[in-house]
Amino acid sequence: MAWFEGEDLTCLRGDRLVFAALSLALERGGALLLEGPNGSGKSSLLKLLAGLLPAFTGTIRLDGADLATEPEALRETIAYLGHADAVKPALSVRENLEFWAALSLHPGNLDAALAAVDLGDIAWRPGRFLSSGQRRRLALARLLVAPAPLWLADEPTVGLDRASVARFETMLASHRAAGGAVILSSHLPIVLPGAQSLNLDDFAPDLINPFLDEGEEG
């Protein structure tokens, strides 16, 4: 049994079936790259795995325990990085991070996190004066000050320059070396040695009709 599993997941948003009968499994130290065109449900899957979105069908298990019955275990396990950077314009880089560290159960080292995304020199700068790439790096640093074993990252490298992407790849490598796992979607090339990949198009609902059960009614 894998460490983190999703089985037979179906996602319904409004009245639109985004994907159906999707299963995935991830071990500690593993990585899963989500692929598929825009609108194929990568963000929805990440939200669903994070527990932001209820699954229409299916179960998510961590260490064999069903997370529908214990959402607290999921919240202690995942760090979610969505499209938004969650950077407060009126707080400095350091104050932004201090807040996330204080909200974490096991806060990580602040200076190390700032160094990892190369924001140490402008730690005093208010969020409103950051460029979009710098805001993104600040959001990435959140993964280090509020550490969790499973990272769920939605297009984490958007707006980053080449050097910053390389630093994020280093972050990912050391996270996995320490026994962490990561599920991410990315349209930009990213180095993830030994990563599994999952194409959301394979689970598009027009290929499968989930309301037609095997053989019963034809």
Next chain:
Amino acid sequence: MSRAFLALYTRDVRLALRQGADAAMALAFFLIAAALFPLGLGPSLDTLGRIAPGVVWVLALLSVILSLDRLFQADHEDGTLELIALNPHPLFLLVLAKVAAHWTTTGLPLILLSPAIALMLNLNEAGYLPLIIGLLLGTPALSLIGAIGAALSLGARRAGVLTALLVLPLTVPVLIFGVGAVEAAILGLAVAPHLALQGAVLAGALVLAPWAAGAAIRQAVQ
């Protein structure tokens, strides 16, 4: 757990102080709207004194509701609310921290300002103490009840108006007991029952509102 509460509370207070215009707006509204009454009704001290308890309370209520869009809206737009909902700490506690910060930056300054408004409207001197105590019990209840409306209207267009429509009917008890206490004091009747009921509203809101607002937030971040 208390560390997370404190971190969110101090962050929200700090943000409100640094973006001072937002918090000052509700206070300015309170002051200016109160100044309109003597202009509209004429300078008759008798008339003003009779309506003073109601005017102070209605304006305090409207000022709090006016400031509610600040409570969750910005955090919702920049993605912070998603992360707060995903935080391992109970959402009930985190909502309570945000409401406490909202009260500190809105309700508390309103209370400090209210004697000046009461003076301007010629409130009977027996009414001052029950007014202040009533506001001390009532404004936290308004922030708590308002949080439900603010959370429910997240993502809606014209969220401010929607929040007011959702919240105003729920705030009627706070208004009735608050004004009742002041008028009882002016007429020389017992004040304590009104304040006790006001306290009961606060106690109920304290238990139910963060839970309800938390549920609405979970809906909003889907």
